[in-house]
Amino acid sequence: MSLNDLIFLLPEIILATGASLLLIAPVTGLRDSISAKWAMIALLIITAGSLLACSWAVPGMEQTAGFARMFALDAFSIFFKLLFLFVVAIVVLLSDDFLRESRYSTWEYYSLLGFALCGMMFMASGVHLATIYIGLELLSLSSYILAGYYKNEQKSTEAAMKYFVLGAVSSAILLYGISLIYGVCGTLNLLDIARALSTVVSNDALMFGVILLACGLCFKIAAAPFHVWTPDVYEGAPTPITAFLSTGSKAAAFAIFVRIFYVALPGFHLDWSMVLATVAALSMIVGNLAAITQESVKRLLAYSSIAHAGYVLMGIVAMNVMGLRGVLVYSFVYVFANLGIWSIVLMMKRHEYAGEKVSDFEGLHSRSPFWAFSMFVFLLSLGGIPPTAGFIGKYFLFYAAVQAGFGWLAIIAVLMSAVSMFYYLRIVVAMYLRDGKEADVTASGALKFVAAVCVVATIVFGVVPNDLIDQVSSSAKGLHNKGAVTRNATR
Amino acid sequence: MANYSVLLVAALIVLSVPVLTLFIITPLIRASRANKVKLEPYECGVPASSLAFDHRFSVRYFLIAVLFIVFDVETVFLFPWAIRFKQLGLFGAVEMAVFLAILLIGYFYAWKRKVLSWV
Numbered sequence: 001m002s003l004n005d006l007i008f009l010l011p012e013i014i015l016a017t018g019a020s021l022l023l024i025a026p027v028t029g030l031r032d033s034i035s036a037k038w039a040m041i042a043l044l045i046i047t048a049g050s051l052l053a054c055s056w057a058v059p060g061m062e063q064t065a066g067f068a069r070m071f072a073l074d075a076f077s078i079f080f081k082l083l084f085l086f087v088v089a090i091v092v093l094l095s096d097d098f099l100r101e102s103r104y105s106t107w108e109y110y111s112l113l114g115f116a117l118c119g120m121m122f123m124a125s126g127v128h129l130a131t132i133y134i135g136l137e138l139l140s141l142s143s144y145i146l147a148g149y150y151k152n153e154q155k156s157t158e159a160a161m162k163y164f165v166l167g168a169v170s171s172a173i174l175l176y177g178i179s180l181i182y183g184v185c186g187t188l189n190l191l192d193i194a195r196a197l198s199t200v201v202s203n204d205a206l207m208f209g210v211i212l213l214a215c216g217l218c219f220k221i222a223a224a225p226f227h228v229w230t231p232d233v234y235e236g237a238p239t240p241i242t243a244f245l246s247t248g249s250k251a252a253a254f255a256i257f258v259r260i261f262y263v264a265l266p267g268f269h270l271d272w273s274m275v276l277a278t279v280a281a282l283s284m285i286v287g288n289l290a291a292i293t294q295e296s297v298k299r300l301l302a303y304s305s306i307a308h309a310g311y312v313l314m315g316i317v318a319m320n321v322m323g324l325r326g327v328l329v330y331s332f333v334y335v336f337a338n339l340g341i342w343s344i345v346l347m348m349k350r351h352e353y354a355g356e357k358v359s360d361f362e363g364l365h366s367r368s369p370f371w372a373f374s375m376f377v378f379l380l381s382l383g384g385i386p387p388t389a390g391f392i393g394k395y396f397l398f399y400a401a402v403q404a405g406f407g408w409l410a411i412i413a414v415l416m417s418a419v420s421m422f423y424y425l426r427i428v429v430a431m432y433l434r435d436g437k438e439a440d441v442t443a444s445g446a447l448k449f450v451a452a453v454c455v456v457a458t459i460v461f462g463v464v465p466n467d468l469i470d471q472v473s474s475s476a477k478g479l480h481n482k483g484a485v486t487r488n489a490t491r
Numbered sequence: 492m493a494n495y496s497v498l499l500v501a502a503l504i505v506l507s508v509p510v511l512t513l514f515i516i517t518p519l520i521r522a523s524r525a526n527k528v529k530l531e532p533y534e535c536g537v538p539a540s541s542l543a544f545d546h547r548f549s550v551r552y553f554l555i556a557v558l559f560i561v562f563d564v565e566t567v568f569l570f571p572w573a574i575r576f577k578q579l580g581l582f583g584a585v586e587m588a589v590f591l592a593i594l595l596i597g598y599f600y601a602w603k604r605k606v607l608s609w610v
Binding site: 020023024027028 | 604
């Protein structure tokens, strides 16, 4: 290790130090002199700046050289890290009202968000299963606490408990899978695993390890047989944290999913692709069908997020350039649509909780047409209807699946997208065609700002996606070259 | 495959020990003189004041457990460092200082939040 290595880690070091300071701020004199929110936003800006500076400094060095080849600062990780920073910044803006009303300590809340972000950044950069696992645990442990931040609310505590117990089990499964892979390959570095596996023809212990690994990861992205925690946790957690879980932590889990399977296990694509294709199909079917009957908006969006995990899994199953780009594009556009929806849900505040029922949205159009229209745009984007950004993401994923010979999976995806439009349009019908009972859209400036940014981004990336696609292509390139073995090569 | 069958036999033997002693051998050879005192959860000579589940136990015990784990894990990392102290040199010392500093931040926070004072 040398000082050069520290350049790879500088953004994470800054972030971790800052989060620690946020933690001890309330017990020292700092509490009264500055506001927690602005301290957190300043920390995020500094981290983003150092990340850009480091990414500019690093290209001369070997990309996976950092810390004994455990940490990479490549275009792929920078893409995801900037996305995570954006998500957390938005979540900070969304949390404002919740923290003011709940009167729980704001410093610890932002500190935990900072640690969660740090874990996500390690996940995006990890090229070693140990780094990836540690990052994942840092994210998960912070999320468990954040999910239970409504301490006096039974639902929130229940959500945190369920999330914790199931999360711990899935982490154990993941670790078992990692240990089996280590047993077969003798290394945890993803590139070395790929190299070690190039001489292995077939191996039961390895396949068992890969399946356990996939199970653990599927839990984290909430894919179908491992999805049961999702509705309860999303419903019980404070709404800003639900927004965080459904965008940030999900995107982070996709990042490691992609990296592990594209870099370390391309040689065994034929073996695991069928397993993951089944999981993807199940997620799309279960998520979309279960969402139809939900009355609670939070549960509806939880099931829809299960379905979206299925769509993204198609990109991993396909294992080609289109699929890789699809995963990145979809993570990107999904973040905007979803954060936008959560900001509108927060605007529809009724009592303790934010706009809980689908019926809460009745008559939104007559009260505040612009926010109703924004919600409409976000829902169209989730459904994948052309003028919005969601269409671009789905286009990539479906095309990738067809290209890779998974036509049946693409057909299921298209059918299930049609089903999903039914329950998205239920909210639209409530907004535009029904009369509302109460007129209380309590929107603070921050919420309005978030919703406006998201609606503009959703439309702009939908109409002129070229810049996004170029960016994603260059981010994805490094990863796929490193993977080297494509599906065609394994045939 | 032969190695694994040995493992299986060993596992069976290990499993059979508690099963045999708890459920088969002990009931056969033990003296059975059950009376009220014998059947109490704690046979200590003092009459029990109430049933076990009537009492609430202090949540502080949980805290002690958590703090124990924190410092226990700390020691787990300190031992290998101490053994290889010379080889790791300055780098190891700095790394360890960072690690301890991170733990101390948490400890400091808990202390200042009056988590540790309950008497």
